[in-house]
Amino acid sequence: MAMEFNDYQPIYQQLMDHISQRICRGDLTPGEKLPSVRLLAAEAGVNPNTVSRTYMELERENIVESKRGQGTFVTTEQPVIEELRRSQAAVQADRFKYSMEQLGIDKDTAIGLLQHAWDEKGGSS
């Protein structure tokens, strides 16, 4: 299935976010092998060079590790994954704050809304 991409961000960044999220969620477990460049390119519907760049950038951030001739693997360093989860969450929190500001909603109301959403829909508190 081809992925949907937004127009304002380079695709490699969107792919990085996508893979990071899967690592945070535990869809991709520590030490797990990522799909080959060609396979992911075909699955996501992107250029193989874009996937190579995605893997390279993820490796630079120590989120994945490439082993010569074997492929690319999710890091086994738990602290790195924890840090990744925190930074991804912070990005989402910023986005939420921005959207609320755009609607002219103040901090207390926004936090109230968040509280409400959590209680209403349930979730792992």
Add this chain to the structure above:
Amino acid sequence: MTEVNLHKLTKKYGRKEALSQLEIQLPKAGITGIIGPNGSGKSTLLKLICGLIRPSSGSVELNGEQAGRKSGAVAAYLSEEDSLYDYMTIKGTVSFAAGVYPDFDQELAMTLLKEMKLHESEKVKELSRGNKARLKLAVTMARKTPVLCLDEPLSGMDPLVREDILRLIVTHLDVDRQLCLITSHEVKELEPFLDHVLIVHEGRVVVDRNVEDLKEENRKSLIDVLREVTV
């Protein structure tokens, strides 16, 4: 890897200039999209690169040699028109291609056809439009030429066939060694697959850029860029 250089390239049909004074050095490998409105000169450009037509003036060089009759060994051309023989079976088409092209890899052709779920005993005339397009592409890609020129491979195809065709290209193209030129109107669908883009408008190349750089700079989709430069 192949160096493709266009120098003062002009092509006229009668008095009308289809392409005018192009001065371009194409990327050596990867996927390059050639986009632009109908009649902008995209197909003419591909045919010139493959040596299928001659420039009115200026030149096309493949690795320093003028494009011409012998360019077929370097550049494979996928025509927008029908290029299969109706009376042949799929298997017959593959062995015919193997006889015509010295560089044809029959084993690869069969792998490609299997991936696309085409059966070798089927007759070309009984194939759907989508399956004919798949077969044409398989035959072209099985040559592994340094340059692949695909003229409108997605045009008139349903979304599933388009997806299949693009997937086949990214799975089997050697993006570090082969150069694949694709003309298309399906700009939105094509965009994520491109390394590089040429936008052709009224016989001139108005954009010649790396797609990622273009995006990082403009924060816009390719179709918006196209709209802006072709008004």
